[in-house]
Amino acid sequence: MHPVTPFAAIRCAQVQYHTTTFAGIEKKEKEEEEEDEYDEDDDDVEFEFDREKIVVNSSRAAEPSSLDREKELFAIKRAVSAQYSHGNYGTALTTSQELTEKTSALYGKKNPVYASCLNNEALMHKMLGEHEHALNKYVEALHIYEDVQGKKSASYASTLCNLGSLYRLKAAESTGMMKHQNLLRAEEALTDALELRKEILGAQHRETITTQLLLAGLLRNQGKPEESLTMLQDILEMVKEVFSKDDLIVATTENNLGLTYKELKRYDDARLHYIQAATIRNKILGESHPDTIVSLHNLAECLHAMGRSEEAVAVQEKIVSLVEVMGGGEEGAAATPEVAPPAEPVTMPTPDPNLNFKTNPQLFSSQSPKKTNPTAVTKSQYQPVSRKKR
Secondary structure (H helix, E strand, C coil): CCCCCCHHHHHHHCCCCEEEECCEEECCCCCEEECCEEECCCCCCCCCCCCCCCCCCHHHCCCHHHHHHHHHHHHHHHHHHHHHHCCCHHHHHHHHHHHHHHHHHHHCCCCHHHHHHHHHHHHHHHHCCCHHHHHHHHHHHHHHHHHHHCCCCHHHHHHHHHHHHHHHHHHHCCCHHHHHHHHHHHHHHHHHHHHHHHHHCCCCCHHHHHHHHHHHHHHHHCCCHHHHHHHHHHHHHHHHHHCCCCCHHHHHHHHHHHHHHHHCCCHHHHHHHHHHHHHHHHHHHCCCCHHHHHHHHHHHHHHHHCCCHHHHHHHHHHHHHHHHHHCCCCCCCCCCCCCCCCCCCCECCCCCCCCCCCCCHHHHCCCCCCCCCCCCCCCCCCCCCCCCCC
């Protein structure tokens, strides 16, 4: 038996990159874990409070009451973001529900701002393992975006991506026909989201690539690791050309390549990709950041699989020390370690340029699951975008 990594503390503290716009902490629905490993395909776009949607405009300037209410929404939104970032998902859910209620009173329910609040509620339910509640919120948000903005909108595509990620999560926790159905729903939603993002944002946009990462992970979930590997290799080549080699999306791709190589039992290749992911995250985020710790955990598991137990234990001890320094989030906020959130990266604050990247070179030397049945879902609650058969 090797030392057990404190998954609950890691999960509670996990922060996943999204891009902060006022409509939300847009994404990266980061890390999905398989067999004690966190798979970060992607990044879901969750927090979506667009700046142009919640604004203090001149037409309301003469109405102090409206102005005060809009300022209050800004304050509540900031509280939700902070609570989520610290892993306090239960508290964040309560605050999100308050935000939704007040937004409805000010703007009504047929409004993109209200839909973005539903997206945030769904994220908190998801983080708490309340997947049916999350599903209902995502579907409601999707219908509002369709009615107000149409299907060919960035917000509609983002919600589709979130919905696909949720179905993928549900598939990981189900068996038999239910697992198969959830995988099919995930594929349908993510494929539609990818097509929309390519059309709206372009093939090389960060959110489009994030959706491709999710689909690559889904291929692995469907027992097609070779196809997943080919897709991930193509993505890695593209992101290195489009972004800096030290970009966080490169780290996510490296991490997911490590997961795929490990599943194929190509442990030497997996280890090298885990090291690359850990190195980039250390450099950008610092060694105590939850995402860096996730990469170290995956590296430790790979080293154990290679029979390099002493090195694996050393990495795990390092993780324990970092988690103790970091501290946990809200008690009970973490679900089982088998499935961590996939594409739900929260908007990250600007990294501190003074963070030091301290790496123990000995850990990176060149030498050589339990499931639960979810509540049954009735008929498909999502109407896909019409598309040509492939």
